[in-house]
Amino acid sequence: MTARPRFHGWITLALLGLTALLAAAFGGRREGLAVRPRPPEDGNVLRVACTQLMAPDPHQRHMPLAQYNQLILGLWEPLVECDPATGQPQPAAARSWAWSADRLTLTLALRPDARWSNGERVTAADFVRGWQRLLRQMTAEAETLFPLKNAAAYHRGQLKDAGAVGVHALDDFTLQLELAAPRPTLVMELADPLLSPLYRTDEKVLAGREYFQTASALVTNGPFHLVQASADGYRLAASPWYHDFAAVHLAGVQFVRADNLAIAQLQLAAGVVDLLSPTPFGRSRTMPTVRPFTVETELEPMVTSLDFNVTRGPLQDVRVRQALALALDRSGPIQRYDPGHMVAAWAWVPDMPGRPSLTLLKEDAREARRLLAAAGYPGGRGFPVLAMDLPLASRGDPFPQAWTECWYRELGIKTYIRYGTSTQQAAHLRAGDFDVLYNGLIATVPDAGDLLGAFLGPAEFNGSRWHDEDVTALLTRASSRSGREHLDLLAQAERRVMAAVPSVPVMFQRRQTLRADEVQGWYADPLARQSLKRLQLAAGISARPIRALE
Amino acid sequence: MMDPDTAPSAFPLWRSGRFWLGMWLAVTLVLAALLLWDAAPWLRGEPDAAFRYTRLNQWPLGLLWWLLVPAALWMQQNLTMVDWRWPWTLALHALAAALVTALFIFLAAFRLVVANHLPVSFLPVVIGDLREMGGWNYLPALVYLLLIFALYAVSFYREWRAGLRLTQELKVANAQLETRLVRASLDALKMQLHPHFLFNTLNSITALIRKDRTREAEDVVAGLGELLRRSLDHRQEAMETMADALVFLRRYFDIECIRFQDRLQVEYDIAPGCRSALVPSLMLQPLVENAMKHGIAQDPAARLLRISAVRDGTRLILTVYNDGPPLPRDDAVLRNGIGIQNTVSRLQMLYGDEARLRLRDQPPHGVRAEVILPFQTHTP
Numbered sequence: 038m039t040a041r042p043r044f045h046g047w048i049t050l051a052l053l054g055l056t057a058l059l060a061a062a063f064g065g066r067r068e069g070l071a072v073r074p075r076p077p078e079d080g081n082v083l084r085v086a087c088t089q090l091m092a093p094d095p096h097q098r099h100m101p102l103a104q105y106n107q108l109i110l111g112l113w114e115p116l117v118e119c120d121p122a123t124g125q126p127q128p129a130a131a132r133s134w135a136w137s138a139d140r141l142t143l144t145l146a147l148r149p150d151a152r153w154s155n156g157e158r159v160t161a162a163d164f165v166r167g168w169q170r171l172l173r174q175m176t177a178e179a180e181t182l183f184p185l186k187n188a189a190a191y192h193r194g195q196l197k198d199a200g201a202v203g204v205h206a207l208d209d210f211t212l213q214l215e216l217a218a219p220r221p222t223l224v225m226e227l228a229d230p231l232l233s234p235l236y237r238t239d240e241k242v243l244a245g246r247e248y249f250q251t252a253s254a255l256v257t258n259g260p261f262h263l264v265q266a267s268a269d270g271y272r273l274a275a276s277p278w279y280h281d282f283a284a285v286h287l288a289g290v291q292f293v294r295a296d297n298l299a300i301a302q303l304q305l306a307a308g309v310v311d312l313l314s315p316t317p318f319g320r321s322r323t324m325p326t327v328r329p330f331t332v333e334t335e336l337e338p339m340v341t342s343l344d345f346n347v348t349r350g351p352l353q354d355v356r357v358r359q360a361l362a363l364a365l366d367r368s369g370p371i372q373r374y375d376p377g378h379m380v381a382a383w384a385w386v387p388d389m390p391g392r393p394s395l396t397l398l399k400e401d402a403r404e405a406r407r408l409l410a411a412a413g414y415p416g417g418r419g420f421p422v423l424a425m426d427l428p429l430a431s432r433g434d435p436f437p438q439a440w441t442e443c444w445y446r447e448l449g450i451k452t453y454i455r456y457g458t459s460t461q462q463a464a465h466l467r468a469g470d471f472d473v474l475y476n477g478l479i480a481t482v483p484d485a486g487d488l489l490g491a492f493l494g495p496a497e498f499n500g501s502r503w504h505d506e507d508v509t510a511l512l513t514r515a516s517s518r519s520g521r522e523h524l525d526l527l528a529q530a531e532r533r534v535m536a537a538v539p540s541v542p543v544m545f546q547r548r549q550t551l552r553a554d555e556v557q558g559w560y561a562d563p564l565a566r567q568s569l570k571r572l573q574l575a576a577g578i579s580a581r582p583i584r585a586l587e
Numbered sequence: 588m589m590d591p592d593t594a595p596s597a598f599p600l601w602r603s604g605r606f607w608l609g610m611w612l613a614v615t616l617v618l619a620a621l622l623l624w625d626a627a628p629w630l631r632g633e634p635d636a637a638f639r640y641t642r643l644n645q646w647p648l649g650l651l652w653w654l655l656v657p658a659a660l661w662m663q664q665n666l667t668m669v670d671w672r673w674p675w676t677l678a679l680h681a682l683a684a685a686l687v688t689a690l691f692i693f694l695a696a697f698r699l700v701v702a703n704h705l706p707v708s709f710l711p712v713v714i715g716d717l718r719e720m721g722g723w724n725y726l727p728a729l730v731y732l733l734l735i736f737a738l739y740a741v742s743f744y745r746e747w748r749a750g751l752r753l754t755q756e757l758k759v760a761n762a763q764l765e766t767r768l769v770r771a772s773l774d775a776l777k778m779q780l781h782p783h784f785l786f787n788t789l790n791s792i793t794a795l796i797r798k799d800r801t802r803e804a805e806d807v808v809a810g811l812g813e814l815l816r817r818s819l820d821h822r823q824e825a826m827e828t829m830a831d832a833l834v835f836l837r838r839y840f841d842i843e844c845i846r847f848q849d850r851l852q853v854e855y856d857i858a859p860g861c862r863s864a865l866v867p868s869l870m871l872q873p874l875v876e877n878a879m880k881h882g883i884a885q886d887p888a889a890r891l892l893r894i895s896a897v898r899d900g901t902r903l904i905l906t907v908y909n910d911g912p913p914l915p916r917d918d919a920v921l922r923n924g925i926g927i928q929n930t931v932s933r934l935q936m937l938y939g940d941e942a943r944l945r946l947r948d949q950p951p952h953g954v955r956a957e958v959i960l961p962f963q964t965h966t967p
């Protein structure tokens with residue numbers, strides 16, 4: 038049986054028309070595109086890309102950290118801020134501070150001219166309120182306050198009386214902190230955006246997300262206040278009540294939502310945003326427009342490491358650990374996968390303000406093989422398969438594979454990578470059921486002691502379970518010293534750690550910021566806490582904000 | 588009688604294409620209205636509204652299939668593979684699959700462009716970025732091809748079922764036709780074995796033998812045998828040529844001529860070219876026997892029986908005339924006449940409305956049986 042042909046020529050024409058349309062979209066121009074002109078209403082408004090809708094809540098830390106810091110430090114002002122060059126604390130909401138003789142009590146004097154965005158005074162009680170809220174939240178961020186007396190017990194519910202926590206408002210402008218133990222980095226830690234004060238109605242406003250309906254309901258004490266909140270981001274305007282209003286150059290800041298970092302990069306190229314941090318991972322791309330921009334780079338206070346479980350099998354032998362450290366080839370994988378962001382690590386601590394990173398490790402495959410043979414495993418013979426735990430989210434991360442390939446290629450040691458949930462990993466960690474942990478540690482203060490503190494004792498960051506009395510003594514002494522002596526003691530501790538190699542640092546990370554050249558006043562800050570109040574737009578498109586108090 | 592326009596249709600509403608088209612249009616309109624209503628604040632440019640949180644952006648792109656499925660159905664129905672253009676059809680379906688995939692990628696990129704406030708000129712850049720990030724989803728091509736495959740499968744299944752039904756009907760028709768043929772054979776045989784015919788033939792043979800006309804007696808016996816043999820031959824074809832039919836009739840007339848002595852005069856008026864014409868096997872036999880029985884045998888003055896065949900364009904007209912008495916007025920005699928009803932049935936089954944049998948008086952005397960049927964010959 039045959040059917041009559043029912044083919045119509047115009048079907049072909051329609052398909053070809055659609056093909057032409059799609060071909061134009063798929064094959065269109067990708068370079069030399071026009072930059073969208075800045076809208077008049079954004080003449081002096083800095084537009085910042087953000088890749089998720091962060092809550093304007095200081096107690097909900099979002100990643101990427103730079104975007105969270107920019108939003109929170111735009112709206113709120115903690116007690117201090119760290120000098121990006123020296124890392125030393127500078128007055129912010131507090132104008133001065135003083136330690137007690139036993140260094141267990143810190144008394145801070147608040148600025149009398151500090152105001153909320155509605156004109157009311159910022160008091161010590163507002164800080165107490167904010168910090169108590171942070172402690173009530175069942176999040177890891179609450180640990181920031183654990184150096185305070187009874188803070189950990191209150192957070193865990195073992196203590197019901199909030200008044201027993203070591204933060205007290207002695208009067209409107211005096212805040213007193215009681216510590217469980219001396220902590221020399223405490224003042225620097227007070228610059229953390231998590232430790233912002235909270236206006237008396239803010240907790241309710243934040244919980245109910247009322248700022249989406251009435252932006253002014255969210256009362257803040259920072260250089261900017263919220264004027265609009267939507268699914269597309271937030272708009273901030275210079276707060277006329279801010280104590281240092283005269284130093285604020287920008288009329289406002291617009292946080293523009295982007296689906297991901299690659300799209301945010303296109304937003305910068307198109308003239309939709311002026312600032313993006315961090316940049317997308319991987320190799321850099323060609324920008325589709327000729328908008329002038331600069332890639333700002335700063336080293337993050339973060340170390341990526343392979344922690345060895347020193348209580349298990351051959352890893353108890355320092356020669357084995359040294360062999361594993363020497364056999365790694367850092368530069369190859371870094372060049373292959375992400376040369377823009379990753380830097381080879383030769384010590385535990387990266388560059389810190391006033392303290393460049395040391396060179397304590399090297400790569401030497403021959404020496405590695407010799408040490409392994411000396412430990413009784415020539416060519417890796419008889420060496421057990423190493424179990425390495427990785428989170429499921431790391432499946433796309435090519436580096437762990439690269440490190441284990443080095444061990445197999447140079448030493449004949451095989452590794453079994455176990456991807457698991459955070460719960461499974463925590464269970465393995467608690468039980469010591471692992472050999473290697475691919476770990477990342479980030480400092481919250483610009484001090485080497487913060488990263489070296491991971492080796493002070495068995496803790497959740499100490500994946501190696503390695504403990505050394507001499508290192509503990511050095512770090513304890515360093516915490517009671519300052520200046521050069523403090524740095525020297527930390528360097529001694531770091532050398533001792535790296536000699537024992539309980540953990541081998543593999544990479545430090547650079548943070549990159551894409552800055553349109555019309556944005557001026559940018560400065561490097563390892564903690565990504567650049568204050569937006571210090572930035573300005575190029576002359577000709579800017580108009581300084583005018584203070585108009587109601 | 589009921590008006591056909593108002594009579595309830597046997598075709599259910601839900602099987603109507605228009606019904607489903609209407610349903611599809613209604614749902615599409617409702618969906619479009621809902622999407623527009625949801626996106627109205629963004630379309631009006633309200634400051635708090637964002638495309639990102641509209642259903643236009645958030646609803647899965649898979650809903651696009653709601654719009655594409657009718658197009659795919661239409662494509663499949665119009666690009667049937669069962670013709671010589673099937674390579675074109677395959678190429679067009681492949682192109683359509685690629686276009687559908689490209690359309691999904693295009694819309695995903697377009698959403699990103701709109702949601703992220705990028706200029707439309709960035710569309711090619713976003714499409715390129717999506718590819719580099721592995722964001723090109725090729726699933727729509729697979730879905731399209733599976734859909735088309737399923738539609739073709741259903742279509743072919745229906746055609747197969749229809750073909751099967753037709754084959755069954757043809758088988759039944761063939762069986763009925765065969766039955767009629769067998770009945771015709773039996774009718775002919777019955778006529779030949781009729782006691783009157785048989786006794787007359789045997790008496791004729793006896794008379795010939797008594798008159799020492801043994802040679803003629805042998806011919807009659809042989810003719811009778813041939814008549815019986817052909818009537819009993821069930822393997823014979825449904826159709827025979829006019830020439831074959833005449834050979835059979837001549838055998839019959841050879842016997843009848845002896846019985847009727849010199850009274851029977853048989854004439855053949857066969858037009859050139861009609862000898863090769865195909866006619867239903869044994870169709871003329873009952874007509875001739877009727878003419879003999881109800882015509883020649885009923886009137887001693889009757890003697891002429893004429894068989895003629897003439898071609899009239901695409902038709903073949905066969906006539907059996909006898910100059911006997913006119914037809915009886917009783918319809919029942921005509922209806923139940925030996926072989927007549929069977930002949931009418933066979934003609935109807937073989938040719939439908941294209942064939943007919945007419946039996947009528949031919950003044951001033953005689954009866955004429957006329958068969959009109961399509962002129963057919965063996966194809967070379």
